[in-house]
Amino acid sequence: MYQGIRIAGFGGQGVVSAGILLAQAGVENKLNASWLPSYGPEMRGGTANCSVVVSDGEVYTPIVSAPQTVIVMNEPSLPKFEPMLKKGGLLILNSSLINSRPTRTDIKTVCVPCNEIAQKLGMDRIANLVALGAFVKLTGAVTLESVADAMKKVYKRAKPEMLELNKKALKAGFDAVE
Amino acid sequence: MSTILAKKPSMLTDVPMHYCPGCGHGIVHRLIGETLDELKLSDRAIGVAPVGCAVFADSYFACDCVQGAHGRGPAIATGIKRSKPQAIVFSYQGDGDLASIGMAEIVHAAVRSENITVIFINNAIYGMTGGQMAPTTLVGQVATTAPKGRDPKLQGWPINMCEMLAQITGSKFLARGAVDNPQNVLKTKQYLKKAFENQANGVGFSMVEVISQCPTNWHANVEQALEFVRTKMMPQYPLGVFKDEGAK
Amino acid sequence: MTQKTLRKGNEALAEGAIRAGVRFFAGYPITPQNEVPEYMSAHIADAGGAFVQAESEVAAINMVYGAAATGTRSMTSSSSPGVSLKQEGITYLASADLPCLIVNVMRGGPGLGSISGAQGDYFQATRGGGNGDYHVIVLAPNSVEELGNFPKLAFDLAEKYRMPAMILADGILGQMMESMAFNFDPVDPNKLGKFDWAVDIHKNGRGKRNVFSYKGDNLIADVVDRAKRYGLVEETEQRFEERNCEDADVILVAYGLSSRACLEAVNHAKEQGLKVGLFRPITLWPFPSKRLAQLTDKAKGILVVEQSLGQLVQDVKLAVGDKTPVGLNAYPAGGQPDGAQILTAARSLLSGGKEGLFSLQEHAKGFTYDCRRDLALGVQGDNKGANK
Numbered sequence: 001m002y003q004g005i006r007i008a009g010f011g012g013q014g015v016v017s018a019g020i021l022l023a024q025a026g027v028e029n030k031l032n033a034s035w036l037p038s039y040g041p042e043m044r045g046g047t048a049n050c051s052v053v054v055s056d057g058e059v060y061t062p063i064v065s066a067p068q069t070v071i072v073m074n075e076p077s078l079p080k081f082e083p084m085l086k087k088g089g090l091l092i093l094n095s096s097l098i099n100s101r102p103t104r105t106d107i108k109t110v111c112v113p114c115n116e117i118a119q120k121l122g123m124d125r126i127a128n129l130v131a132l133g134a135f136v137k138l139t140g141a142v143t144l145e146s147v148a149d150a151m152k153k154v155y156k157r158a159k160p161e162m163l164e165l166n167k168k169a170l171k172a173g174f175d176a177v178e
Numbered sequence: 179m180s181t182i183l184a185k186k187p188s189m190l191t192d193v194p195m196h197y198c199p200g201c202g203h204g205i206v207h208r209l210i211g212e213t214l215d216e217l218k219l220s221d222r223a224i225g226v227a228p229v230g231c232a233v234f235a236d237s238y239f240a241c242d243c244v245q246g247a248h249g250r251g252p253a254i255a256t257g258i259k260r261s262k263p264q265a266i267v268f269s270y271q272g273d274g275d276l277a278s279i280g281m282a283e284i285v286h287a288a289v290r291s292e293n294i295t296v297i298f299i300n301n302a303i304y305g306m307t308g309g310q311m312a313p314t315t316l317v318g319q320v321a322t323t324a325p326k327g328r329d330p331k332l333q334g335w336p337i338n339m340c341e342m343l344a345q346i347t348g349s350k351f352l353a354r355g356a357v358d359n360p361q362n363v364l365k366t367k368q369y370l371k372k373a374f375e376n377q378a379n380g381v382g383f384s385m386v387e388v389i390s391q392c393p394t395n396w397h398a399n400v401e402q403a404l405e406f407v408r409t410k411m412m413p414q415y416p417l418g419v420f421k422d423e424g425a426k
Numbered sequence: 427m428t429q430k431t432l433r434k435g436n437e438a439l440a441e442g443a444i445r446a447g448v449r450f451f452a453g454y455p456i457t458p459q460n461e462v463p464e465y466m467s468a469h470i471a472d473a474g475g476a477f478v479q480a481e482s483e484v485a486a487i488n489m490v491y492g493a494a495a496t497g498t499r500s501m502t503s504s505s506s507p508g509v510s511l512k513q514e515g516i517t518y519l520a521s522a523d524l525p526c527l528i529v530n531v532m533r534g535g536p537g538l539g540s541i542s543g544a545q546g547d548y549f550q551a552t553r554g555g556g557n558g559d560y561h562v563i564v565l566a567p568n569s570v571e572e573l574g575n576f577p578k579l580a581f582d583l584a585e586k587y588r589m590p591a592m593i594l595a596d597g598i599l600g601q602m603m604e605s606m607a608f609n610f611d612p613v614d615p616n617k618l619g620k621f622d623w624a625v626d627i628h629k630n631g632r633g634k635r636n637v638f639s640y641k642g643d644n645l646i647a648d649v650v651d652r653a654k655r656y657g658l659v660e661e662t663e664q665r666f667e668e669r670n671c672e673d674a675d676v677i678l679v680a681y682g683l684s685s686r687a688c689l690e691a692v693n694h695a696k697e698q699g700l701k702v703g704l705f706r707p708i709t710l711w712p713f714p715s716k717r718l719a720q721l722t723d724k725a726k727g728i729l730v731v732e733q734s735l736g737q738l739v740q741d742v743k744l745a746v747g748d749k750t751p752v753g754l755n756a757y758p759a760g761g762q763p764d765g766a767q768i769l770t771a772a773r774s775l776l777s778g779g780k781e782g783l784f785s786l787q788e789h790a791k792g793f794t795y796d797c798r799r800d801l802a803l804g805v806q807g808d809n810k811g812a813n814k
Contacts, residue, residue, distance in 0.1 A: 020432075020603065027432045027605045034570075035432070035603040060690035061683070062602045065764045153432075191634070222627045226492070227638070236636045242625035244495045245638035247518050250488035253452075253480065257492025257500065258625070260476035261450050265627045283488070286481035 001031075001056045003141045004064035007131075008049035008081050009073025009094070014128035017154065018071075019050035022132060024150035025142040026054035034062040047077045054141050069139060071131050072098065073114065082107075092134055094127065110138060110177055117172045126169040133173025144174055187211030189220045193237045200400035202390030203231060205357040206299060206366070207238055210268070213370045214241075219378060222266045224258055226251045230272035231305040249280020252287035255294045266377055268295040274304050277313040277337050284343070284385075291348030291382035295373045298339060298385055300354075301392040302411060309395035313337045316414055340387050340420040351376050351384035352420040358391065358407045362417070369419070381424035389415055430571075430605040435595065436461035438574035438606055439529065440469070443501055446578035447613035448527070449475030450493035450500040452486040454508060457541045458597035459531035462503040474616075483508040487515025487528070494524040495637040497624030499581055499615055503529035505597070506547050507538060509555075516590060517556025521639035523623070523652070525584035527577060528562070528592045531600040534760035542760030543597030545682060545733035551594050552711040552741070559649055561656050563591040563663070564710040566681040570604035578610045583663060587655050588623075594710060596733070598683050598762075659712050666714035667706040671721045674703030676772040679718070679742050680731040681707045684757070688731055690765030691772070702772055707738075715745030722750040727775040731768055733757045736786065751775065756784040 005022065009015040019035050026033030036051040051064035070081045071092040078093065082102050085091060089107050096115035112134045114127035136144050148167050155163065189211030197203045214220040223241035227233060229248035236243035246254040251269035259267045276284050276298050287294065303321060304310040311321035311328060314336050318327040328336075340352045351373055355366030366388055373384035389411050391403040398406060433441070440462045443451075451470055453463040467477045476493075480486035486502045493500035504512060509530045519526055532547050534540035551564045563583050567573045573595060580591035620626070625635050641648045669692055671677050678688040685706040695702035705721060707714050722728060728750050730739040735758040743752050755771035757763045771782025780788065799806075 023603055023605075024432050027430060031605075032430070033432060033603075033605045036598060037601060058689070059604065059686075060693060061686035061763075061765070062598065062604065063683075063687070063762050063764075065762070066766065221629065224496075224625050224627065229640075233640055236638055240634055242627075242629070242635045243637070244492060244522075244625055245636065245640060246491055247488060247514055247639075250485065250491070250515075253485040253488035254492035254495075256478060257450060257452065257489035257494070258496055259492075260478060260489075261493040261496040261498035261500070262627060282481045283485050286485065289481075290478070 001054075001141060003054050003069060003139060004067045005052040005069045005071065005135070006049055006064055006067045006081050006084065007052065007071040007073070008047050008077035009128070011048040013048070013073045014125060015048055015073055016050050018128040018132050019052045021147060021150050021154050022052045022054065022135070022142065024154050025146040028146035028149045029142050031056055031142070032059045034059045036062040047074065047080060049077065049081070069135065071135060073128065073131065074098065075100065078102065090138060092131055092138070094131060096127070110134065112173060112176055114173065117176060118169055121165060121168055121172060123165060126166060129166050129169035130173035130176070133170040134177045136170070137174045137177050144170060187215045189214045189223065189240050191238055191240045195238055196234060197231065198394045200391060200393040200403055201231070202301065202357045202388065203299060205363060206297065206388050206390065207235065209363070209367045209370055210270075210297060211239070213367060213374055214266070217371065217374055217378065219266045219374060222264060224262065224265045224267050226255045226258070226267065226269040228269075228271045228275040230275045232270055232272060232299065233306065235270050249275050249278070250283055251275065251280065252283040252292065252294070252296060256287060256290070256292050259292060259294050266295070266374060268297060268374075270297045271299070272305070273298070273300045273302065273312045273314040277339050284339070285346065288343050288346045288349040288383045288385075291350060293377055293380055293382055295377050296385040297370070298387040299390045300339070300387055300415065301390040302336070303392050303395045305392050305395050316410055319410075336414055338415060340385070343385065344421045348383055349385070349421055350382040350423045354387040354389065354415060354417050354420065356389040356407060356412070356417055358389075358404045365417075372422070376424065387415075389417070430607045432603050432605055433570055433574065434461060434601070434603045435570045435573045436531065436600040437465050438570045439503070439577065439593070439595070439600070440465035442574035442608060443527065443577040444470055444473050444475070445608060445610070445612040446581050447499045447615035447618065448501050448577065449473065449615050450490070450498050451475070451502065452478040452480045452489035453502050453504065454480050454483045454486050456505045456508045458533060458543070458600050459503050459505045459529070461600070462529065462531070483511035484514060487512040487519075490526050491515055491519055491522070491524065494519065494526040495522070495625050497621045497626070501527035501529065501577070503531065505531045505533045506535050506544070509547065509550070513556035516562065517554070517558055517560060518639045519590045520556075520560035520562060521558065521641070522637050523588040524590065524637065525581065525588055526590050527580045527584065528590060530592060530594050532594065532596040540760050541597060543599070543601070543683060543733070544758075544760045545596060545684065546735070546737070546759065547594065548710065548732070548734055548737035551592055552713070559653075561659075561711055562589060563587070563659065564594050565591065566594050566708060566710050567599065568682050568685045568706065569606070570599065570602065571606035573599060574606055575609050578613070587659055589655065594682065596683050663709060664712050664714035664716055665708035666717055667708060668717070668721070669704040670701070671703035671705055673701060673724070675701040675726045676729055676775060677703045677705050677721060677725045678729050678731055678768065678772070679705045679707070679738065680763075681710060681738065684731045684733055684763045687763035687765055688768060691768040694765055695769055695772070698769070700769065700772065702769070713741045713745065715741070718742065718745045719747075722746045725750055727772075728752045729755055729768070729772050729775050731755045731763055733761060733763060736784070753783045754785065755782050
């Protein structure tokens with residue numbers, strides 16, 4: 001198993017921390033993992049993004065230039081990251097904030113209304129975890145439990161109530177896709 | 179029965195000093211040696227030698243010494259002191275070293291109140307390189323890079339380090355002495371004593387500036403050089419204690 | 427297997443340094459290595475060490491000079507422009523035979539450049555950088571795990587040969603997180619033996635010691651004598667990693683982050699029926715030329731992949747000679763190497779094509795340039811009255 005992932009959205013949508021969570025979950029699953037934030041000139045252009053790799057073998061490069069999976073959380077990220085996807089790759093699209101649809105036909109697209117699901121749980125800003133839950137279900141790269149375990153390490157200062165809510169968001173995303 | 183009235187301090191080696199006749203460096207070396215011996219700190223001392231006329235000072239002091247890059251003495255002394263807090267660390271520097279290329283290092287050692295002792299020899303000239311203008315060169319004083327004399331319009335004014343460092347909270351003892359006569363030599367030794375005692379007591383950054391004579395590069399004989407110290411240097415660089423904090 | 431943990435590169439490096447026994451750190455803020463001094467300021471005191479945020483890079487390296495002179499495991503870290511400033515101290519450290527660790531988390535240059543990861547400081551690191559004839563041992567990690575483990579290796583080598591060691595990383599390695607494990611037991615520096623050259627207090631009857639770099643009349647003997655150690659290091663400490671090199675048609679040569687993109691290329695090459703191997707120098711000085719020269723007998727081409735304009739390639743050419751064609755796939759000034767582009771260049775090298783291959787001659791073909799002063803813009807002396 002080798003998953004190279006790009007997660008992209010507005011700064012503040014939690015795409016960078018969702019990436020750390022995913023990498024940490026990989027470690028919880030005894031996989032090798034890397035995470036790289038958008039960095040240097042890529043920081044410009046209105047979107048934040050990060051590269052994550054989880055692999056049962058070695059991680060080649062932490063720079064994911066041809067991802068197996070792309071998670072886009074906002075409109076500007078779609079045209080930027082859709083072309084990068086590997087043929088046959090998976091695009092998880094936050095349909096709450098993105099009206100456009102991908103033009104490529106050689107990829108699999110799954111639309112998830114991440115913000116709507118998050119709002120139903122009472123907190124808009126956990127939409128990133130909804131997307132991550134969907135990713136877990138669609139790829140099986142890491143287990144849902146491992147992401148929950150990873151939260152304790154990544155969100156060290158989070159209150160127990162908040163961790164519970166996070167887990168709900170994760171599960172809701174997991175259940176929202178087939 | 180015979181009594182020893184004077185002897186070489188244990189802090190000085192037998193290596194013959196290379197300083198020019200009439201130079202003040204040798205006197206200050208001896209004062210440092212005597213002071214550390216008298217304070218019984220010699221066996222804890224580690225010295226830092228500069229680039230400049232005192233580049234060989236590491237051979238003259240009997241303690242372990244480090245000779246470093248131009249102006250960086252206070253940084254090197256910081257590294258030594260932070261690694262060996264029990265050591266009595268002193269940085270010996272000239273005017274180009276301390277007040278020009280090493281300005282940042284001396285200022286920030288004072289800012290951090292590094293618990294070190296700095297000895298600053300001010301003779302208003304670059305000696306080792308052959309008489310170029312120093313940051314402390316007096317207005318009108320001729321140097322090889324100020325052939326018409328230091329002109330404030332072109333080269334600015336001399337810098338008074340004690341007065342300047344006194345503005346910094348971290349500086350704890352600042353004094354300026356001279357070695358032009360026995361009284362001033364003894365007074366300078368008292369300043370050195372205070373500066374080293376401060377370090378032993380953990381008081382913080384202490385510096386003793388010493389107005390010194392450079393007959394060679396001043397193109398003067400010893401008598402004329404001493405006269406220059408008294409009539410030209412001292413008006414620009416008044417002697418005395420500029421700061422004395424943390425004293426018991 | 428040791429349980430791996432997820433760590434940021436710069437933090438793994440700092441923690442690895444403390445575990446390697448570093449007890450003095452001085453540094454000055456510069457992106458992208460700020461997590462190193464930040465980590466040190468939070469943790470080195472707990473280990474009984476000292477952290478100083480220095481007033482400048484120059485001061486920081488000279489603080490290291492002082493601390494290293496006492497035999498304390500001492501280090502500084504910075505990024506490219508800051509490491510340029512440190513060159514004064516590095517040549518003094520080399521001249522005074524002081525072991526220490528200098529870390530360069532490289533960014534784009536020249537000048538202030540950019541904060542992107544880059545590899546433009548290869549020459550500076552391997553050719554000296556400061557004045558005079560000297561070398562520092564240069565280690566090039568390519569993972570967060572190596573970043574964490576190389577401080578220990580750096581001190582083992584630096585102390586054995588009494589010379590500074592440098593870890594040459596880059597912004598991406600510093601900023602990325604990766605699963606890693608330390609491969610050594612923490613060193614208790616209080617239990618390490620003393621050196622017979624270090625300055626100290628309480629001499630207890632031994633002769634006085636001086637640490638100095640002005641050698642005067644003894645300079646020739648000093649430099650020639652030190653060169654024996656350099657020869658020994660070149661002979662015995664060449665470190666490298668090789669993958670699928672024995673039967674490769676094209677051997678990629680890359681260090682640090684570039685070598686990670688090459689791993690991707692090696693992997694994809696298999697799928698595409700290409701025989702591509704990777705030779706990764708781990709020591710950049712000494713450069714692992716002995717093994718590289720052996721490997722190139724069978725290969726049809728050597729492709730150097732570097733995030734610079736043709737620096738590493740010079741050492742490769744020195745090692746390979748005329749035996750095998752050497753091509754360059756360059757990503758200067760913060761460009762990011764990519765597996766697909768590397769394979770394109772590899773194919774060009776085999777087929778005699780040009781795509782993906784860089785050379786200054788090709789790059790400047792047909793290009794002319796003629797910058798001139800223009801009197802129409804005025805004369806240089808027209809504001810002379812404003813001068814002093």
